[in-house]
Amino acid sequence: MIAKLDVKTLSRTDKLRLLESLWADLSAEDASITSPAWNGDALKEAEKLHAEDNAHFSDWDEAKWGQ
Numbered sequence: 001m002i003a004k005l006d007v008k009t010l011s012r013t014d015k016l017r018l019l020e021s022l023w024a025d026l027s028a029e030d031a032s033i034t035s036p037a038w039n040g041d042a043l044k045e046a047e048k049l050h051a052e053d054n055a056h057f058s059d060w061d062e063a064k065w066g067q
Helices: 011-025 036-052 060-065
Strands: none
Touching: none
C-alpha cells in the first residue's frame, strides 16, 4: 500500500509528470483488459446510426456540462 499523496503540495510540472507516469503504467496493461460486450454493441449501433445519417451529435460544452 502506498501512502496517501497530498497532490496540493506538488507543482504543476510534478503533477503532470505523475499523470504521465500513471498513464504509462496503466496503458502498458491494455492487452489484459477487455471491454464489456455492451461497449462493442454500443459502438456498432453508433456506427450504424452515423452511416444512416441518423446520428445525433452534441456540442462538447453541452455534453460536458449537461446544458
